[in-house]
Amino acid sequence: MKPKVAFFDFASCEGCQLQVVNLEEKVLDLVDIVQVVSFREAMKEHSDDYDIAFVEGSIMRPMDEERLKKIRHNAKILVALGACACIGGVNKLRNKWSVDDVKAEVYGDAPIEGNPYFDVFPTKAVSEVVAVDAYIPGCPINKNEFAKVVTSLAVGRKPKLPTYPVCVECKKNETVCVFELGQFCLGPITRAGCNAICPANGEGCDGCRGFLEDLRVNAMKDVLRQHNVTLDQMMKRFNLYNYKREGH
């Protein structure tokens, strides 16, 4: 019996779902082993009968929470897809200010009070609203990791994410460390699984896959200080995707 799969998105750029489409020919393999019953971006058909739900995006409003809870209720397995769903991603950057303040900045004095579409609270990741069974992190996700998670679920194995830092993948690729190029990088405290793609392209890691559970943050700050990174620069970089995880 092919598991039934559905894709949902909340506040996001939909870039993560695009990576699923970017599997190109392998999408035909994908739809062979699972039955896609709902994928709003690509299909007209929709069904509420699904086993696995992939959820992209962050939760911003009470109406989003309700919709998410319904999805959680329908699904046996719920997978958070991408940084916005897993850790809040860039969507959490606005949590620095009050909801009133950001509304005023963007909408000025347009009459939006009492309108449920505007009833936002500070951004939440999916796990802050419902229980999540598996995560596919990254901004965007790595489509190979997506394929791995799907095949794991299909063969009956709990998907496992790397618990080691990006440095491991960078070294295996023999990439010249970006610290040597005068940049700085959050690779040592960020979860691997992206194959260290940003350092491979000459840019230091921003931590989009989320910091490790026991990150060596003090050791990291020491290293950054040694490389003349100011506290302001450090915090701005730390907070890009991992808002308020470390420090202010």
Added chain:
Amino acid sequence: MARDIDIHVEHLTRVEGHGDIFFNAKEGKVENVQWHVTEAPRFFEAMLRGKSYVHLRPITSRICGICSIGHSLASLKATEAALGVQVSEETVLLRRLALHGENMQSHVLHIGYLVVPDLFGVGSVFPIVDVNKEAVIKIVGLHRLANFMSDLVCGRTTHPITLQLGGFSKVPTIAELIDLKSRLEASKPAISEVAGLLASVKGNLPDFDRETEYIGLVDDNLYALYDGDIGSSDTGLHPVTYYKDITNEYVVGQSTAKFTKHARDSYFVGALARFNLNESKLNDFGRETAEVLGMKAPVHNPFMNTYAQMVEVADSVQDSILIIDELLDRGVKGDMAKVELKPGRGISAVEVPRGILFHDYTIDSIGNCTKANCIIPTNQNHANIQKDMDELAPRIVKLPEKDIELALEMLVRAYDPCISCSTHYTKVHFV
């Protein structure tokens, strides 16, 4: 037949982002037709406040998953304008190549995955595999090639990595460019075939014309995507720095509508606008494809936006080949312009697949952004979509309900809206 009709399409499928369509008729007369955006606002402009100039590009890239290269380039151009950074010709060539990759990728996705199902009367691209597997494989192949190109130039197609302030953090090698060129050449037959396929089902598009103002970038020599002045089919050329005069936002009646209007009540941005403004700048392959599709500017049928995208796919492939030739001739050195901090304001415009995009940043003396404004193309189309619906509705009210629904859905899909990019909420109320 005088019937009462109530249609509510919730969360329109096969578009990027969330939107609803309402259609109400009483005794055969249209009472209400509405295009209603329900996307959660993400407050990007508020987010950018206080951010370091080095983070503006990574953050704004995340406005859109499909146009992230476009947003990145608009962001870099605006920051470079604010700081007075001049990039080299090589950088411009590579950036144009990146934009072509994105245009191709987005258009092929839209044409093949989002629109073609309607033209074949099915719900998604998957059933088409059984009916015409060849066509699907060609479409997938073109999509893959476009991604391959963006991966090569940008490191990654969604949320590009190598696009940096002043240049590229990694450039393709000569061998890689030669390989890319041969792949692009080899894709031309497939493009012609897909164009032929589209031409064969052109009759399934509603026959509907509504002239409006068409706005896009215009350049003297090129079919403009990366650079140019703002061009209007009604009022001619305008400098990019005067964008606010073009994108006037205004409120209609008691509704919370924010329309953008310029010379008329609404305007059109996107492939059809670009085609209408820049047809004379198409290269041979683009022109040939336009002929196959029976298109001659000006085209006023919004449903033809998808077909204009097909023309652009062909034009992009050929233009990319020309750009690669030039790069092979000059050699690729990996120029990086020097960046020095100074306070300033920078405004940029770039054509992304869905239309003209503006970024406007004010940066202080220590490199922090104090104010930001981003005008998204789809934003600029909402008013036009509504106006089209207003005019289309009475013409289709006598059709079976299923057909009314499909026609309205196809109309919105034709615009290839990128709703989640809309940082402004637009609720249109037919008064």
Added chain:
Amino acid sequence: MRTMDPDAWKAFIDKLIEEPDLDVVGVKQKGKRFVFAPLDRASELRLDYDVTILPPKKELLPPNEDLLLFDISKPFDVLAAHDERKKVLVGVHPYDMVAINMMDEIYLGTHVDEHYEVRRGNTLIIASDIISIPEKAFCGSLGTHTVESGYDLLVTPLDDRYVLQEGTPAGSELLEKFAETKEASRYDIERVEKLREELPGRYQRRLHVDKYKWSEILEENYEHPIWEENARKCLTCGTCTLVCPTCVCYDVSDEVELDLERGKRSRTWDGCLLKEFTQVGSGEIFRETPTNRYRHRYYRKGMYLPMRYGFVACVGCGRCSTQCLADIADPLEVMNVLASSSMEDPKKLPIPEVKVHGVKQELLVPKAAEITSKEQMTDIDTLYKIRLDSGQALGHKPGQFVELSIFGIGEAPISIASAPSPDAEFELLVRKIGDVTSKLDTMAVGDKVGIRGPFGNGFNIEELQGRNLLYIGGGFGLAPLRSLINYSLEHRSEFKKITVLYGCKDPTALLFKDDLDCWGCAEGVDFKMTVDECWGDDEWEGNVGVITTLIPEVDIDPDTTMAIVVGPPVMYKFVIRELKNRGVPDENIIVSLERRMKCGVGKCGHCQINGVYVCLEGPVFNYADIKDLPEAF
């Protein structure tokens, strides 16, 4: 020795590059650094390099390597994946050649790793003398600035010519077939010798202690403050182990394609600095703190590997210290500090004698086997009977384990629960904890699995013969113990008094109920069991209390009794204390320890307890040998 002028050398390399079916990998520039990479033309070769980012070990033991290819849509379709391509490595510096020689011993020594063997056999090495020296290297102090053997050719780039030393017949053949050479002159040979002689003096950094003293110094400094001091700054990013030429540990995992048919088992570099290196199925991590992990690397290089193989596993290349962002990875600095300090009351670190094993089989390809019966014992424990398709007996000793494969999921080490027998069938007790064991739980009689092994050092029957045996089994530990208990009952006359003590959590956790009954009734066997706790409505009439409560009930003659203890880690401390209180000498206590086992043959490095491999020297240990090992209990 032979010589070539620079043009002839270039022509030689270009000829090799043009040769079909031969990959030429040499040192190229990458940004400001150097790497080993395929050469397109000889002009790319940079023999004047100082050091590469990654050592040439990546060409012999790649960062990612396919081991097996399988098709999970079939019952058992498994093939070894071998890299048959022929390669020439050009520009391997002497210190890296020394490291390759060490790697050869580890991978081709006692148990031959076939994947490595094939690739090594297909690779020719043209080593080259050192021209430039990186800042942090200290090869001069270790004697690794020159190398005697291992290379097929050794080239010394002089200003006006290239001098070549032939190392093997294959190297000579290469010269004959592709190069134009002349006999080296006396003058050329002198210049080469001079270059090598001057090298040690050119190293800016000097070791203050001979490398053969490292073992001794490390042994006395296990508690030195430097470990914690440095570890505080450690990012545990794994960089030091990944760039090290003598680090060869790896992890293995299975992957399946989206078509759910084709899949592969592959290995990838792993490092002891990473947190999950020692994690087992139940989640326990045996080297948890950064201090332990940071320290372990130095001990492995400077003490454990030397004791096992006779070489100090550091070649002074300086890669780790150059690339460590926290600047704490420098072996020279650490050893110099240790050499100059003197710990008050240094604790000596015992390493048990390394035991040699004769595992004669293909190491990494599992044999086909079938599940012939499944008996559920508790909620989470099931007893499986497995039969090798070949019909041959497993040939195991009590205390050994097998690696059980479910392709597409992975492999898990399971103790053998049945006594040795000439039958093709053997028994495994499996607890449902992780991926493999959970998947096994869903499989049925008739399904196929893969079996590797038997591995490990089983119980030493000789040291048990003629003695009183006191078996103490806790919970799941009864499984391997059962193998030995039943063996001893089958050979009853070889042993004196037999006592079996068994304890488990509660009555629902009882294992091997049939055997328990049997042991309870057997002649000449004193059997006692207990449960930790028992809720009122159970029909349990026996002892309630932890297993140590049974020990006072047993008569023990300390000198003639061997205590064989197997149970969860927490149990050992308490049971052993009880035994010691009864006067049982250390060498009369036998234990079986669990660690993370992957390869089963002492290569992947995960099961190390200090310098001891649980898969080779264990899992059965004599308590006297390991009681002072810091990482044992």
